[in-house]
Amino acid sequence: MNVRQLRAFVAVAQALSFAQACERLHLSQPALSLTIKSLEQDLGGALLARTTRSVSLTPEGETLLPLARRLLADWDNAEELLRQRFTLQRxxxxxxxxxxxxxxxxxxxxxxxxxxxxxxxxxxxxxxxxxxxxxxxxxxxxxxxxxxxxxxxxxxxxxxLLDRFVAVVARGSALAERAEITWQQLLDEDFIALQRPSAVRLLLEQSILEQHGRLTVAFESHQLSTIGRMVASGLGVSAVPSICQGQMHELGACCVALKSPGIERQIGxxxxxxxxxxxxxxxxxxxxxxxxxxxxxxxx
The missing domain is CATH 3.40.190.10 (Periplasmic binding protein-like II)
Structure with missing residues (x-):
């Protein structure tokens, strides 16, 4: 049993006329008759009682009609839903x-x-x-x-994009007046970092280990917004990806170029x-x- 057969059956059952069903489906009468016959053969019995003057439903046809209507409605809804998804209408x-x-x-x-x-x-x-x-x-x-x-x-x-880390310092601090600062100058202050297992935290620790040893942290937080507020309040300094500069400025902190070493990473x-x-x-x-x-x- 397939959708084409069900559409043919429903069209005949609703019109009780092969001629009208042919017009609705744009099929020839032999083609429609063959489709109905194949459906009946697949299901094992007659669905329509046909004479030279009339068409009527058999008891099995009466049983199939509401089921066929629901199946076709579900099929049409599924077809439309997928069409809308493929065309990004939803x-x-x-x-x-x-x-x-x-x-x-x-x-x-x-x-x-x-x-x-x-x-x-x-x-x-x-x-x-x-x-x-x-x-x-x-x-x-x-x-x-x-x-x-x-x-x-x-x-x-x-x-x-390629992102480079920048220093985050309080606006009124001496470091905020510099065009760029080194990691050594930054680490002379209390450092505020994201908590592990943040990739930012791990990258900073790995990048400065050779030149400056282990990163000593005074404050930790899971949120960049909290770090920005801490720095702005004068609790210490930090280093964040440069894509966070706008956020840090909004929170009241200042960003300064950072070198020795410069740390950068691809974002993708x-x-x-x-x-x-x-x-x-x-x-x-x-x-x-x-x-x-x-x-x-x-x-x-």
């Missing part, structure tokens, strides 16, 4: 992004996506970099944005190479790849 897509990106750069790109596809719902999970990798790998989201993973990662990485799009993206996820991926990324409040 749909859903989930993306995971580390907070520094989700809170500073992603909203502008999502505005572009929303303008193009206003009926597609987007869910953003702002989680630490390690959770971004995990959510993509376990297919809890289709796309992620984070730091470039290690060489043996199963994830596909598409670079979006993460996905599973063997996983076929939905139409909505593919459209979002195209926006993110081609968006002209620029770090807000960049230090010259």
């Amino acid at each position: 749909g859903n897509v989930a993306i995971a992004a580390m907070p520094s990106f989700a809170g500073n750069l992603l909203p502008d790109a999502l505005r572009v996506f929303r303008d193009r596809h206003p009926q597609v719902n987007v869910t953003v999970h702002d989680v630490i970099n390690e959770q971004v990798l995990e959510m993509v790998q376990h297919r809890r989201v289709e796309l992620g944005v984070g730091f470039e993973p290690h060489a043996h990662s199963v994830l596909q990485f598409t670079p979006l 799009l993460l996905s599973l190479p063997e996983h076929k993206l939905s139409a909505a996820a593919q459209a979002l991926k195209e926006v993110l790849i081609h968006y002209p990324w620029a770090v807000p409040g960049s230090i010259a």
Whole structure:
């Protein structure tokens, strides 16, 4: 039993006329008769009682008619739903992004996506970099944005921008007056860091270990916004990705170029190479790849 057979049966059953059903379905009468006959053969008995003057439903035909109508309605609804999703008239897509990106750069790109596809719902999970990798790998989201993973990662990485770390200091401090500062000058102050297992924290520790030894931390927090407020209040200094500069300025802190060593890392799009993206996820991926990324409040 297939959709074509059901449509033919319902058309005849509703009109009780092969001629009228042929007009509705744009079929010849022999073709319609053959379709009905094949349906009856598949099901094992007559569904229509036909004479030279009339057409009527058999008891089995009476049983099938409401079922066939519901099946066709469900089929049409499913067909329309998928058509709308493929044409992005509706749909859903989930993306995971580390907070520094989700809170500073992603909203502008999502505005572009929303303008193009206003009926597609987007869910953003702002989680630490390690959770971004995990959510993509376990297919809890289709796309992620984070730091470039290690060489043996199963994830596909598409670079979006190269981010350089900057120092975060209180606006009234002597360090805020400098054009750039060294790590040694920064580490002479109380240091405020993201808590482990933050990728930012681990990257900073690894990058300065050779020249400056282990990172000594006075304060820790899970949130960049808390770190910005702590620095602005004069509790210490920090270092964050440059994409957070706008956020740090809004929180009352000041960002200064940082050297010796300069620390930078690629930020990009993460996905599973063997996983076929939905139409909505593919459209979002195209926006993110081609968006002209620029770090807000960049230090010259």
